[in-house]
Amino acid sequence: MIARGKRNVLGVMVDVVDYESAIDQIIEAAHHRRPFALTALAVHGVMTGVLDPAHNARLNGFDLVTPDGQPVRWALNLLHQAGLADRVYGPELTLRVLARCTAEKLPVYLYGSTEETLALLVPALSRMFPGIRIAGVESSKFRPVEAGEDEEIAARITASGARLVLVGLGCPRQEVFAFAMRPLLDMPLLAVGAAFDYHAGLLRNPPAWMQRVGLEWVWRLGLEPRRLWRRYIVLNPAYLARLGAQKTRLWNARPPEPANERPPTFSI
Numbered sequence: 172m173i174a175r176g177k178r179n180v181l182g183v184m185v186d187v188v189d190y191e192s193a194i195d196q197i198i199e200a201a202h203h204r205r206p207f208a209l210t211a212l213a214v215h216g217v218m219t220g221v222l223d224p225a226h227n228a229r230l231n232g233f234d235l236v237t238p239d240g241q242p243v244r245w246a247l248n249l250l251h252q253a254g255l256a257d258r259v260y261g262p263e264l265t266l267r268v269l270a271r272c273t274a275e276k277l278p279v280y281l282y283g284s285t286e287e288t289l290a291l292l293v294p295a296l297s298r299m300f301p302g303i304r305i306a307g308v309e310s311s312k313f314r315p316v317e318a319g320e321d322e323e324i325a326a327r328i329t330a331s332g333a334r335l336v337l338v339g340l341g342c343p344r345q346e347v348f349a350f351a352m353r354p355l356l357d358m359p360l361l362a363v364g365a366a367f368d369y370h371a372g373l374l375r376n377p378p379a380w381m382q383r384v385g386l387e388w389v390w391r392l393g394l395e396p397r398r399l400w401r402r403y404i405v406l407n408p409a410y411l412a413r414l415g416a417q418k419t420r421l422w423n424a425r426p427p428e429p430a431n432e433r434p435p436t437f438s439i
Contacts, residue, residue: 178251182424183220184231187253200359201334207359208349211261213240218406219343229350232429241385262366278306280333283340284367286310291371306333316439325355336360339367344438351437
């Protein structure tokens with residue numbers, strides 16, 4: 172089990188952690204009814220923090236930030252000699268967490284994506300995890316929260332009996348949602364990116380060899396070129412340039428202090 176704390180990657184504090192430790196922290200928080208926010212960051216997630224200091228501060232206020240992408244794992248190894256042999260990939264982490272939740276009878280709430288995706292996701296998860304307790308599902312409204320609506324969402328989740336929330340709103344909306352809702356819920360919120368689409372069968376996983384060598388982005392770009400071209404064609408070179416500058420100390424990637432105030436507005 173690896174849990175060596177947070178390290179600076181381009182000013183974003185990412186945890187040196189493996190699946191086993193991440194899952195144990197999540198499940199412990201669920202059992203102890205403790206607020207807990209996790210996100211799994213790939214290059215795009217890190218760069219959203221680099222380009223937006225306020226969002227960076229929110230990311231640095233998360234309880235756990237896992238290296239979702241191989242380039243983020245490589246950065247931890249390059250900059251901090253982390254010695255990580257594997258990333259902690261959001262869709263895979265989701266499955267492992269759900270397996271533990273099923274075994275330990277912890278009800279799960281699914282928040283985000285569309286009604287159509289959730290209608291496919293729920294039976295898919297029930298087939299994968301017989302006995303899983305899905306306390307509730309709620310699709311995204313694709314708009315900013317209205318006054319008092321966050322408390323209503325929190326009340327619905329709490330009343331469902333859920334002990335953990337999976338959030339699938341896309342980066343960076345899901346991170347802002349998890350950060351904003353954490354003070355209102357006594358349970359873990361996991362921002363898991365495209366996990367809903369993958370496990371609903373709407374996205375195909377790339378071959379294992381592409382994942383190992385960090386070419387998953389090529390696969391995703393081929394599947395969704397119009398939506399993702401800027402994320403990969405623009406942000407990937409920017410990430411590598413800043414990583415080189417941090418490694419050679421040409422750039423002081425100073426992390427902002429963790430945010431401690433809820434954002435005035437966020438998407439739901």
